[in-house]
Amino acid sequence: MLQTSTTIALVALSVAAALCILRMSRRGSSLPDRVLALDSLLVIIVMGLAVLAARTGQSLYLDIMVVASLLGFTGTTLVSGFVERRGAR
Numbered sequence: 001m002l003q004t005s006t007t008i009a010l011v012a013l014s015v016a017a018a019l020c021i022l023r024m025s026r027r028g029s030s031l032p033d034r035v036l037a038l039d040s041l042l043v044i045i046v047m048g049l050a051v052l053a054a055r056t057g058q059s060l061y062l063d064i065m066v067v068a069s070l071l072g073f074t075g076t077t078l079v080s081g082f083v084e085r086r087g088a089r
Contacts, residue, residue: 006055013048017041033061042072 023029023037046065053061 002055006051009051010048013044013051017044017048020044032083035076035083037074039072042068046072 003083020037020041024034024041026033046068049061049065049068052060053065
């Protein structure tokens with residue numbers, strides 16, 4: 001039962017990640033749109049790591065999740081400061 005539910009979750013997360021990548025690669029997107037899509041992609045990756053941690057029972061994924069979340073938060077904060085100074089175009 002756990003294998004089936006984690007497989008379904010990973011497929012759904014893969015579709016969501018593909019949509020985020022599609023949003024980032026659109027030519028007419030503004031910088032804030034792309035930053036939001038990248039941040040969403042990072043959240044999806046962290047959720048995928050949580051699903052893998054539940055599936056395998058290894059705690060290493062949890063450590064990687066914490067590091068990825070902290071890096072994502074820091075990066076998003078820095079870019080949002082840059083966008084605020086520059087102005088959204």
